[in-house]
Amino acid sequence: MKFLTFVEIDLRKIFPFLLGMYVIAIVGFQGIFAKLASNINGKIVQSAAESGTTLDEYLKTIDKMSFLSIIDSNPLPLVMLIFVGLALILFGFYLWYKEWFGASKRIYTLLSIKGSRFRIFTSKLVAFLFIFVTFYGIVLLNLFLSSFLVKFILPDQIIASDLVQNYILHSQLLPFVIPVSGGSLLFNIAFLIMMFSILSVFVLWDRSKRIWGMIGGFIFMGSTVAVFFYLNTLDLYTSEKTIVNWAFTLCVLAISTSFSHYLLKKKVSI
Amino acid sequence: MKFTRIITLSLISALSIGTLIGVAEVNKVPVDRNFEIKDEKGNREALQSVAFESVIKVDNNKFEKVILTKDDVEFKDTKYDILHGVGEKVLNNKDMYRGMNYASEYENSEFTMIAAFNTNFPYGSNEAYVTIAKKDKKTNQLQKEKITVPGITTNMLITEEKLFEHNDSIYYSAVLQSMNGSVGPILKIYQIQSNLQLKDVMNVDLSLPGDYTDVSRLVTDGDTLFMILSDQQEKKLMEINLDTNKHVKHDIPEFSKDDPYIQMFRVDENYFYMNVDSSMFVIDKNTYKQVNQKVMQPSFISKYDYVSPVDQTESDETLYVIYEGYKNNISDMYVVAYHAATGDILYEGKLPSTVNRGVSAYKFLKESNS
Incomplete structure (x- = not known):
């Protein structure tokens, strides 16, 4: 196909x-x-x-x-x-x-x-x-x-x-509703891909390991959300915030995409 | 099957490309740079000694400062942070201002000092501390400390803060109100030591006999600290002599029966100025009597649902006030010049609209801001 x-x-x-x-x-x-x-x-x-x-x-x-x-x-x-x-x-x-x-x-x-x-x-x-x-x-x-x-x-x-x-x-x-500049559109797309990858880690881990996978998935999702909220409570000015958010998004994106890839290839069974 | 495929794909491309173009197209509308004050009343020459400043957004992350005088306008590139509503001064000293953007400030030729009481107190945090930061202008060396303020309990609110200089040392003062009304407002004054620790100097009870006492902002004039106290029955001018530590409450006229809230309070060489219930009052420094014979109120007040003063300055017996009026989702800004002694309106003018270009309201341009 x-x-x-x-x-x-x-x-x-x-x-x-x-x-x-x-x-x-x-x-x-x-x-x-x-x-x-x-x-x-x-x-x-x-x-x-x-x-x-x-x-x-x-x-x-x-x-x-x-x-x-x-x-x-x-x-x-x-x-x-x-x-x-x-x-x-x-x-x-x-x-x-x-x-x-x-x-x-x-x-x-x-x-x-x-x-x-x-x-x-x-x-x-x-x-x-x-x-x-x-x-x-x-x-x-x-x-x-x-x-x-x-x-x-x-x-x-x-x-x-x-x-x-x-x-x-x-x-x-x-x-708050849509990205209003080229830069923020790019960031929003990266952020959406990151969200999707985090969800995938949860879904695929759950599929391959059942209960332990589900717990692991929840902890993974919860900790990324916690880190994101923590970063946003820091007293950062807009220019610094942009850099921190990009760094966070790219790191989490890389980790969760490669983890999803590994689970899908090696762990998920029929 | 084929047909739905065509519809789906064309919808995807139309909306995606539409999004990209819609967002990119923004940069193509130039900001209207026509700024002119519109005369409403009087002669514009009255604005000879003042200038106005505001910030406009010209593009994504690009801002310019507008400096407006009676017949000229000037634009300068500047930095601005919409998220925090702060300008160049804060963004050039991020290390000092971080977490305390709206701190009270003292500046001289050697250093800048700012202080802000824990902004989460008492709801989000029960630690009674004040953050004091001092930056040396020559060496750029920064001292920033959290200092515990003794004698403050969690049923108290900090309503006013001020840093001021007296006899070569810097003082931090705060007005405390208790939330349940058990203790009236108290003024605490601390001397700031060289290691930024606080030394308790004075505690003054500010309460009036009424249920609730409102305290205006604090102003210093030479060796004296002034503030206006008001409740439902009366208004008093509080004078604290910093040399002798003596304090006196002077009687002043009541001005407004309905509204005890003091919107503005200032002092210069000749007079005290205050704003109550959208009206300005001038008080003589020696007799504490009202100077202006007429009530100083702008003439456009009936055109709006509400009008409030935004900024105020004075020069040679003339008092300048920027007002903001709001009605039907539109807010307009005005400048009014009064003759301090008589209360006559010398000039009234409408400031150029900031809709679709501005991010901050007009203020008077002061030497230290430029």
Whole structure:
């Protein structure tokens, strides 16, 4: 079997679920955004009436609205996207684990196929990355859709220009949902691969050693999480934090990938 | 089968490439560099002796300092850390400021000294210590110590801290409030020894008869330490003479019945300045009477849901205040110049918006910051 076929089988399985999640992400985000924007519109109209001038006159006296003043001051739409992201992580884990748990027929078939067993690992990894890169795409798509939607809700003359680009550059909340620069995109991908490898160590160790493997897997997962949290409690400035996070990610990535490779090749039996 | 394959692959590529382009495209929108103060009232010449500073983000991890004067603007490359909200001064001395970004500070030509009480006390940690750091300006040698502060129990909060110099030695002072109200606010003053250890010098009870006493920030003027004490009934000006260790509570007008909270307190050669309930008051240094005949309040106050003072400075009988007003998810910043003696508004102007470019609010540019 070709590598691409492996990937395709995995993707086809998650496709309906992903589609559902993405529809929720888009409809939910746009719905909450429209509500927030129309609240602001209502307040502006009210203020104009109170100031005793016409709406046009009033609009000239106030600053232009950008996504910063709509989304960052009430981050509900972003919180919703964070929940969708969390659901995707749990779903990814469930998919990986479900197949290996118990006497699934599929995993026997996969393991008995000729060729490198590491293909199973990499094909799942590609599917896992696909989930997140498309999620980032959906978030950006949401922002672009909102930049059109806002024109129907707020008066044109108070909407700032380059809404999406400026929001990506200046928002303090968006970086919690998606990477906002080339560098952080690279880091996020490395971090996702690391998370996947840690999960794989757990799944594969569990498969090859049962109870002891499961305990070992838990300890491994727990200690990486503990080290990560410890590093983040240090009083580091952003530039230092970037270096420390990269070092942590690359180290854990190397350890867990090679350990997964070893388990898959030598320990996991049919 | 073939059809779903085509759909899947095209969706992957569209969204992945979209992500990459979306993130890379950011760098192509130039930051608007048009900064100009908009006159609202009075003559802009009143801003002759002040300048404003702010920080804008021009690209990922690239920041510039904006120095704004009444008719000119200047940009300088600078460092800024959004995560901690700190600028060049802290980032150039990371070893000294680590873990204490907002410490109280004392600086002279020989050294810089900062001190901050354990920020987790008393909820996250029950160790009553203050971290004191001293950096020599010539040798760059750093002393940083955690010093236990005696006499502080875990039902107390530190509400004010200040480092100041008197007769060639440095003092650390802290205002303590007990959380259950059993003991009123207490001011503790310690002398900092050369090994950074603390020597207890003075304990002053700051409580007024009311239920809760609010203490303003501490200011020094020559050999004297001043602060405003206020509760629901009255306001007092506390004067502590550092030479004789004597302290007196002076009567001052009540100013605002509704709000005991002192938003700002400053002193210069002629007057005390304070801000209560969004209004400025000027107090004579000798008689402790109110000097300004009119209430000093900006005229735009009714246009906003709330208006609060951000920064204040004074020069030649003129008082300058930066205000921030907030309404309908938009916040605007203003500068107002008052004539200290009469309370007249000399000038009111709207500072250029920082939306989509700024990361820090405007402050007055001070010699030591530049």
